[in-house]
Amino acid sequence: MPHPILAAKPGETLLLLGNEAIVRGAVEAGINFVSCYPGTPSSEVPDTFFRLAPEGEYTFEYSVNEKVALEVAGGATLGGALCLCTMKHVGVNVAADPFMTLAYTGTPGGLVLLSADDPGCHSSQNEQDNRYYARLAGMPVFEPSTAQECKDMTRDALLLSRETGSPVLLRTTTRVNHLRGPVECGPVSAPQEIKGFSKNPAQFVPIPAFARSMHDRLLDRIEVLRGHAEHSVFNAVSGEGRIGVVATGISRAYLHDALLDCGLEGQIRVLELGFTAPLPEAKVVEFLTGLDKVLVAEELEPILENEIRVLAQKNNLPLTVLGKDILPRQGEFNTGVLAEALQHLSGQGDFQCVSCEPAEGLPMRPPNLCAGCPHRAAYYAARQVFGDDAIYSSDIGCYTLGIVPPLACADFLLCMGSSVSAGSGLSKATKQTVVGFIGDSTFFHSGVTGLINAVHNNHDLLLVVLDNRTTAMTGHQPNPGVDPEPLGDDVAQVDIESICRGCGVDAIRKVNPLNVSKTLDAYTELRGMKGVRVLITEEPCPLFARRVYRKKPKMTAYVEDGYDMAEGVLEKLACPAFRLCDGKMEIDELMCNGCMVCVQLSDNIKARKRGA
Structure with a gap:
C-alpha cells in the first residue's frame, strides 16, 4: 500500500x-x-x-x-x-x-x-x-x-x-x-x-x-x-477595536489561546502574517489606521516590528508600536507570555514576563552519551593519556557531550568542522598540545578542508575522527562513509583513512575504541609525534547497529561482591548504566549495551551472557 x-x-x-x-x-x-x-x-x-x-x-x-x-x-x-x-x-x-x-x-x-x-x-x-x-x-x-x-x-x-x-x-x-x-x-x-x-x-x-x-x-x-x-490568504485580519496585534509564526497560535484565556477574542484587532516578506505594506497600513497602539508578536528579532515602525512614521500614523520593549528578544514565547502582554495592552496590569521564568525545584536531567557509546571509550582513553595537559577542541555532534565530567573532553567549539581549523590555530598561536575530536559526518561536512589547511601550514594537531558509521545526532542518516549495503543501490562509500592520506597525513592509526588497551597505545604513540596526525576510532553507534544491522548485545556486565570503589570506574567512566545503591556500585542490565569497557578497567566487573 x-x-x-x-x-x-x-x-x-x-x-x-x-x-x-x-x-x-x-x-x-x-x-x-x-x-x-x-x-x-x-x-x-x-x-x-x-x-x-x-x-x-x-x-x-x-x-x-x-x-x-x-x-x-x-x-x-x-x-x-x-x-x-x-x-x-x-x-x-x-x-x-x-x-x-x-x-x-x-x-x-x-x-x-x-x-x-x-x-x-x-x-x-x-x-x-x-x-x-x-x-x-x-x-x-x-x-x-x-x-x-x-x-x-x-x-x-x-x-x-x-x-x-x-x-x-x-x-x-x-x-x-x-x-x-x-x-x-x-x-x-x-x-x-x-x-x-x-x-x-x-x-x-x-x-x-x-x-x-x-x-x-x-x-x-x-x-x-x-x-x-x-493578496495572500495567509495574511488575514480579524477582530475590532483600537488596540491591535500583529503576529507571525507560532506566535499566532499562542495569540489565539491567549485571546480566549483573557476573554478578549474579537475585542482586539489582529493581523496574522504568514507571508511575511516582502511586507504587504498597503495591508499593514490599512490595519494600523485607526489604532491607538499595536503590539508586534514575533519570536527572536524585532524584524517586523522595525518595518512596521518605519511604515507608521512614513504614513504619519499617530499610534504607539510595542514589541521587544516588553516582549523578550530571546527564547520562545508561550500562551502565558502573550496573555500577559494582552492584559498590559488593555490596561489590566504591568507586563512582568512571569511565564518566561523557568520552573523552580525540577530535577536536572543533563544529556549524556548513551550506554555503550564508543565515544565514551575514546574520551576515557584520551583523558588517561593527556589528562588536563591537552586542550580539547570539539565539534558538532552527539560526541559534543564529551564536555560532561568526568570525560571533560570539550574545551571550545565554534561550528561544524572547527575542531580541525580552530584547533590548529590555537596550537599554532600558543604552542599548547591540542587534541581535536570530530565525527564522521562532520568530517565529511567541513573537516576535510581544515585538515588540508593543517597539513599545508604544518600545524601541530592530533585529530581524532570518531567514526560511529552514521550521522547519529540527527537521527542516523547516512553520510559518505557509511556501509552502503543497507541503503540500497546508487550509493558509494568513501573511506576516511584514504581521504586523510590524500590530504597528506602520514601518521594515521585506526582502532576500535572499545579495545581500551589498543586505544591507549595509539594515543600514547601519537602523543610522541609532531605535526598533523590522525586517530580513527571505528565502531558503530549501538543504537544504529541494533536498528539497522539487527545487532543485539550478547553480553552484559555485572559487579561482583567485593568491588572496591577506589578503583574509580564509576567516577572515571560514568556510564549511564552504572548506579550507586546503598553505597555499592551496580550495573543496570537493561541499559547495558555490552561494550565491556568497564570489564577491561576492573577486576571486579565481569561479563556474562545476556539473559543468563
Whole structure:
C-alpha cells in the first residue's frame, strides 16, 4: 500500500507532524528534486522523503553539507526542476554563498529553502533569526503556525517560486516542526515538467557586468512578490477595536489561546502574517489606521516590528508600536507570555514576563552519551593519556557531550568542522598540545578542508575522527562513509583513512575504541609525534547497529561482591548504566549495551551472557 502522505485523496485528513506536512505540500506541488543536510529540528522532512523515495516520483539526496545541498538544488532548478532544500538554521550560514547568488540568477524551475530555526536553543548553538537572511538576499518568506499551514505554505511557496523565478525561504521553528495536527489534503500534482537548461549567460553567470542588471531585476521582482503578499490568504485580519496585534509564526497560535484565556477574542484587532516578506505594506497600513497602539508578536528579532515602525512614521500614523520593549528578544514565547502582554495592552496590569521564568525545584536531567557509546571509550582513553595537559577542541555532534565530567573532553567549539581549523590555530598561536575530536559526518561536512589547511601550514594537531558509521545526532542518516549495503543501490562509500592520506597525513592509526588497551597505545604513540596526525576510532553507534544491522548485545556486565570503589570506574567512566545503591556500585542490565569497557578497567566487573 502506498504511504498516506503520497496517496491521500483530496479532502482526506491526516494527522501529521509539521515536518511531515511539509513533505505532503511538496508532493502536492509536484516536487522533482529534494536535497538536504539533516539537522534538528528539520530532520524529519528529509528522513520522510528518504523513506518514501522508493514510492515517490522525485529525486532525493542527503548531501555532504548545506552549501552543497543548496548548490545541487540550485543546479537542478536552473535545469527546470522544482526543488526543495532543507536544513536547520545554522546550516544557512554554511549555504549563504549560493543562497545570495540564487536570488540574483533566479530559479527557473522553482526552489524553496526550508530554514528550521530554533528559538530556545533546544538543539543548537545559537538562536539566530534567519528572516534576516531572506531580507539580505531579497527573498520572500513564509512562516507557518500549524500543520495545515506547513502543508499549504510549502505547496504555495514552491508554486510561487516556479511562477516568479524567485527562491523562497520557508521559515519554521522547533515548535512548528514538531507539533502534530490535522491536515486536510489537496490534490497531488504530477511531477512538474523538467524542460532542461536554456543557455543565457547574462541571467545565470553573475560576473560584474551581468550582476548589476541581475540586481535591478531582483529589485523589480521584490515588488512583484509584494503584490502577491498583499493578496495572500495567509495574511488575514480579524477582530475590532483600537488596540491591535500583529503576529507571525507560532506566535499566532499562542495569540489565539491567549485571546480566549483573557476573554478578549474579537475585542482586539489582529493581523496574522504568514507571508511575511516582502511586507504587504498597503495591508499593514490599512490595519494600523485607526489604532491607538499595536503590539508586534514575533519570536527572536524585532524584524517586523522595525518595518512596521518605519511604515507608521512614513504614513504619519499617530499610534504607539510595542514589541521587544516588553516582549523578550530571546527564547520562545508561550500562551502565558502573550496573555500577559494582552492584559498590559488593555490596561489590566504591568507586563512582568512571569511565564518566561523557568520552573523552580525540577530535577536536572543533563544529556549524556548513551550506554555503550564508543565515544565514551575514546574520551576515557584520551583523558588517561593527556589528562588536563591537552586542550580539547570539539565539534558538532552527539560526541559534543564529551564536555560532561568526568570525560571533560570539550574545551571550545565554534561550528561544524572547527575542531580541525580552530584547533590548529590555537596550537599554532600558543604552542599548547591540542587534541581535536570530530565525527564522521562532520568530517565529511567541513573537516576535510581544515585538515588540508593543517597539513599545508604544518600545524601541530592530533585529530581524532570518531567514526560511529552514521550521522547519529540527527537521527542516523547516512553520510559518505557509511556501509552502503543497507541503503540500497546508487550509493558509494568513501573511506576516511584514504581521504586523510590524500590530504597528506602520514601518521594515521585506526582502532576500535572499545579495545581500551589498543586505544591507549595509539594515543600514547601519537602523543610522541609532531605535526598533523590522525586517530580513527571505528565502531558503530549501538543504537544504529541494533536498528539497522539487527545487532543485539550478547553480553552484559555485572559487579561482583567485593568491588572496591577506589578503583574509580564509576567516577572515571560514568556510564549511564552504572548506579550507586546503598553505597555499592551496580550495573543496570537493561541499559547495558555490552561494550565491556568497564570489564577491561576492573577486576571486579565481569561479563556474562545476556539473559543468563
